[in-house]
Amino acid sequence: MSSYDDYSAAAELGQEPGGAPVRVGTVVWGLTVLALAALIIISGLGIVALNGTYVLIGLMIGAGAALIVGGVLSARRRDNNSTSGKS
Secondary structure: OOHHHHHHHHHHOOOOOOOOOOOHHHHHHHHHHHHHHHHHHHHHHOOOOOOHHHHHHHHHHHHHHHHHHHHHHHHHHHHHHOOOOOO
16 A cells, blocks of 8 residues: 555545554653653662652652543544534
8 A cells, every 4th residue: 555545545534644643641651651760760870769659659640640631632622523513
């Protein structure tokens, strides 16, 4: 399948070509893993002493809040793009 076929298939569906949308969960968990890795490196260098329990609780609260906010924003965007006329 060529890029022209991808473009024409996307045009028939009323979508922009270029791939799938970014998923909120993937971004949030990726940022969570990066933050945890950075905290481990900082703690290993001895710059600051971290309590592992508090770090994990903080990361999980932040990730959970980001997932909820991202899901709500995604749902609102989907509702705005619907063509059914329902509000």
